[in-house]
Amino acid sequence: MAATEKITIMDIARRTGLSKGTVDRVLHNRGEVSKKSYAKVMEAIQELGYEPNVFASLLAKGGKRLIAVLIPAHENGSFWELAASGIDKAAASVTTVGVDIVHFEYDQYDIDSFRKVAGKMLEARPSGVVLAPMFQGETESLTEELTQRGIPYCFIDSKPDTNGYLAYFGMPLYKSGYLCADQLTGGRDVPSVLIIRVRRDRFSQSDPTVNRRAGFLDYMMENYPECRIDNVFIDPNAPEETEAALSTYFQTHPDVHHVVMFNSRIHLAVPYLQAHPDPQRRVVGFDNLKANMDALRNGTVSVLIGQRPDEQVNLAIQTLAEYAILGKLPPRKDHFMHMDILTSYNVEDY
Amino acid sequence: MAATEKITIMDIARRTGLSKGTVDRVLHNRGEVSKKSYAKVMEAIQELGYEPNVFASLLAKGGKRLIAVLIPAHENGSFWELAASGIDKAAASVTTVGVDIVHFEYDQYDIDSFRKVAGKMLEARPSGVVLAPMFQGETESLTEELTQRGIPYCFIDSKPDTNGYLAYFGMPLYKSGYLCADQLTGGRDVPSVLIIRVRRDRFSQSDPTVNRRAGFLDYMMENYPECRIDNVFIDPNAPEETEAALSTYFQTHPDVHHVVMFNSRIHLAVPYLQAHPDPQRRVVGFDNLKANMDALRNGTVSVLIGQRPDEQVNLAIQTLAEYAILGKLPPRKDHFMHMDILTSYNVEDY
DNA sequence: ATACTTTCCGTTACCGTACACGGAATTCAA
């Protein structure tokens, strides 16, 4: 095995009768080479099957590359905290190969903070950027800027309808609504379902939950068209109000045993649900936040659908690093991650 | 960021008034250094926080490292085929950093073939080995040999009660039986369950299914002690016999709607089950073999519990590579992988 | 033909580490 002696830049220099300087110039096509020499070198590269020695290259180039991660600030116990945790994991494995990671955070409810932070990020002159698209327009102008500067970028979580990105890692949203419905109903007819929703402000943010809800409703429509579907809106910043809203609802609808929420905030409903147990109840939510997993353990939540946000950023970073260091393109652009079904019996090793 | 100029071997040479040769000697402690010099160098390394440049080191060392993977031969559509597929994935990412992978296969029912192949493997002088322990005694003597030669090794799938391995990647077996029971019953009382088992030959192989069965039975005992549990044995090499066995069983037990199998062969039961549908039936099996996933899609199997064998070997290889190249130890030895719950609604992106 | 550009290309000095080699310093025996 590994019979073929590694052939070097010098080999093709000798083969073509040129010097390694010239060979290097065509390899990085930085001009100053005649067409004839260029062709000869290319041919020799082809025939000898030359592959550059990464180590030598990196050593000679010197310095460190930088990858920037631009995601919403992670308040404690939020979805983005999970994503942020993937940064450290990735950092550990790429720093040893000369890549540093900088983490930029912005307020996901403040478009100005996004602008500012994006600007700072650009100043750092990264060789790659990991992005979670929140504000449509701003994301677009940022990616344009990146393209101009020749900086590759990856999307995580969700992605806009553009095309210039290097790769995308996320969950198939519509399908996740389907899966969610199946887990909630257990494949059996269900008379009624309560959807708990969060009141959004008018920012035109990308909202993953609309696709999920669409998938969910389609599943219900197709399988249990008779099922009544109620909606209750809550305010994430007013726990008492949430409690009141749920209380009011369940007083008038004691017959509803199926509860679902399409964002990562099912934990907001847990205090009420736990205080008012219902043996027939089934609750499904999304994302493996600490609070959600605790609710899974204590039985308040039946199933959680997870998407490994940490893996998403980890993969995005790896992909960017490989591209920045080795120039290696990922096998495909879009990576739809597996949707993990979490129950109290398999949370522990998650 | 990244302010500190990278300090090199020369820096500590200057700092100590010694030469880089001496510094190098203490770094690789290959002797021929006086105690005094040794101490001085160590101190300087400490103070300056010297970290070797991996690229330069690898470049200077030259040559390729080799990682061997030693797992049972993968007949088409078998569990080990899944594992083998992880090899290519890993290979792609490590060859670029100068690591080659050799794949050794043996007949998992023939201990002699294991001996032979293990011998061949050693001859290849790998810098790391990925092992799936099948034959207890043989595994032990192999690992001893590896330890003597200073070759690190990782276990996947299952692991013996030894301690010299670098890392282990596998599923928590006992727990997976628990999870399996919960998915089978759906958390509701069930009057009776059929376990389909494969008759084993007398080889003292490590058998993951015994732990799974134990977990399963404990769950049933704890939750539904009244449940009757039947066993039917089949022969993987005689499909007609399997069909006959199931047919006989279900003729006398038409009331049994819950079927489970603890190894990856649930697909063996699929022909019968599919030919004799039962709307109330629930079937749970293990591992994402192509045939199993197809059964999931067509509704014959309700749930599959997956453990990503490809990821297991991939991670094992990565770990070994990092250790062999960078000398980096994994953060912990035992990696219990998440148990994936697969249904027809989330198979596609698996 | 001369001077002046361009276009090409070879030379050379690194990058940071590994390791062989040979020599200086020290120790030991006689």
Add this chain to the structure above:
DNA sequence: TTGAATTCCGTGTACGGTAACGGAAAGTAT
């Protein structure tokens, strides 16, 4: 004290590639 054996250490080169520098060859204008 001298020679040999040890112990310790510095020098030099290789590893494969990058990129600045400067000069030769070819082309252009006068």
